[in-house]
Amino acid sequence: MNTKSINRLIDSMKLLIVVVIACLLVSVIILCVSNEPGNAISSFFLGPFTSLRRIGNILEGAVPLIFTALAVTLIFRAGQFSMISEGSFFIGITGAMMVGIALPLPSVVHPIVALLTAGIFGAIAAAIPAFLKLKWQASEVVTSIMLNYIIQFFALYLVNYHFREPEASSLASLKIAESAELPVIVSGTKVHLGLLIALLCCVLLWFYIFKTRQGFRIRLVGDNPNFSSYVGIKSALVMVGAQILAGFVAGLGGGVEFLGMYTRFKWTSSPGYGWTGIAVALLARRNPILVPFAAIFIAYLEVGSGIMARSSDVSAEVVDIIQGVIMLMIAADALLQGWKQRLIVKNATEGGRA
């Protein structure tokens, strides 16, 4: 066994342990808070599989997470820590809504234009912290988080004053044209074309990061910007480019989610997919091909929690706690370090000198 396969073994074991611990934790917490733990646990874990509709819920829930996680992956790969995927996603929703309501277009063209608009809106949002850093070395972490709030209230302003349904008592936009909606692809569920777009994006981004020149540049810049500059790459521009593309992906995700799942804009605050996307991206070890699996797992937990909240006495907030713990565990790189070291020692002392 060489060092590379040891790393792979440890990585997959780590993932498995994170999943198992997460599930154990769910059970323990349920046991503590519930009077009918059997019912709660089974509705949490098995509930999501009890009907086609619920399985569909998992897939639908995974779609926005895939997009935001891809955006996070791209940003992290370039060595940046912009948190803009949240804002890009939300402004993407807004862009798709505007096109969906205001532009009368034929059916196939309409969603395409709406999605492109969503992506471009997201890209513009992501470009702002990137350029602030390029020009004035403003930390993208700070500017992106603050920008997320600006975007949230800007979007709410647009809906409230320009696209609001006058009849509705609560905040809701006008209905989008039917021609803009994304078609459902599995009947009996709400699983829409967006799932396929999401999976396609995973493949494309994997290819982009690992198989193209620009992807190679991004990985070089992300790993050691001094080195990439030294070999003649304009590191700062590559970082900006990666963030803009990431913003496009997140914005596109917002558009897909909106056109696939909603007919009106009803959010009163940013939905938080960008934040969950960070957990998904880390769980997928910043690899676009693994992103769908991580997204489906997180979506499964969310669907399970929803069912549990409805059919037992445990509240859905409990699951938010569990998700936080999972994120901490993913970030804890030292997990299994001892075992890894023992394997490597064994490997090395048995004469496998590199």
Place this chain on the structure above:
Amino acid sequence: MKNITKVYPNGVVANRDVTFEVNTGEIHALSGENGAGKTTLMKILFGEEKPTSGSILIGGKEVDIRNPQDALGLGIGMVHQHFMLVPSLTVTENVILGIEKRKGLGIDYRSAEKLVGDMGRKYNMYLDPKTKVRDLSVGQKQKLEILKILIRGARILILDEPTAVLTPQETGELFAELKNLRDQGFTIIFISHKLDEIRELCDRITIIRHGETKGVFGLEGITDEELSQRMIGRDVQLTVEKPECRRGGAVLSAKEVVVSGDGDKPLLDRISFTLHSGEILGIAGVEGNGQSQLVDAITGIGPYDGGEILFSDSTIRQGDIRRIRKSGMGYIPEDRMTLGISPSLSVTENMIADKIDDPRFFSKGGFIDNGGIDAFSRQMIDDYAILCQNGDVSISSLSGGNIQKVVLAREMSSNPKLIIANQPTRGVDVGATEFIRRKLVAMRDSGCAVLLVSSDLNELLGLSDRLLVMYGGRFAACFSSLAGVDGQTLGRYMLGLDKQDEDEISRSAM
């Protein structure tokens, strides 16, 4: 230290069943090639690394050293290869950092200063307690490091390649101080692979090779050849055969180059020289006399404020690295870990990082061509004798010498007209050193121009066709021929004790 084994998380076995023994009151050399495991062994003794197995005994008693505080408590102190000092603080503040004595709410500076002064005088290493560390010379900083651990109560001193950064004169001074310490009953472990220094200073030597002990010898009864054979397992020809220099046209010329820096005194003060194809131009100098600024300016990484640098008939500007590389400049940087490689990418990816426009590796549409890349990588690994399982392993798993060979392979495979080699063999084992030097000479013979910046005087004297000496941001000397030049002479110019006539320098530097 008994049966010490250390395996690093990346799978490298640094020490394999090493037993190491030092007597009180001796200067003991710990020697071996770079990457042999000397530093690791000492870091274990100093509590900075945990051994995978094995035990440490002091005065016959087994001890458990978990961190440097434990080690210092047992009287073990270490001076690292790279100094661990705070430049903006004074000598005294550096010494007492972490062990400050309080006086009321503040720190008792007066008694601390007195202590530093007294200790300095006692051990013949006096430094002005109130000087800021950034104003000290390298040799003085080293004294300060030693003083620091003496004041912390060390009786066993570990010095990790202390002479690497010193001029011959400073080295002589250091040796006198160390002998003085030994006579006062201190024990010194001297890590080095410079045989002449070891002979001058040490009583006994332990040799480590590939992480294993190759024996302990008294220095009286063993010849240099025997020692070097034990260290590297074969005879190494340390002087490289060099055919006559065939000098061609000018490749790089610097005219009155100025780098101002932040202070009053410019870091580079109107430097002019010309480098021709087919020659190796050496630059000697104690570190910090403007060499880094010069190299940064030439390679486009750093700025220059006045004058002009011309390479292949066009002016070099900061940040224009891509164009500079395209017109044929290769650069082997001084600090390969932060500038020369991308640590988590593979050996192959590191080798093609500067060739992303090469159609062999990336197709027209910008897609990776794995076939071309793999073939190239295998070829390079063969040509440069890079020791690795294959090109796909992470470059960080390689030893220092092999990482440097990857850098060399990358820079030399892009058909350069000019190679800037900044400390190309620093921290590299003897075998790789020889290889790198041969390659540099081979490049020169094929018509490439080489600018060699080095702190290894033997390397400069052995490889250079012409040699410049830098002092205080200017050239202190220029030798058009190296016949009759030796390390002592260079040392005097490097320390600013001697200086050639300006006109003479500018004539021979052209």
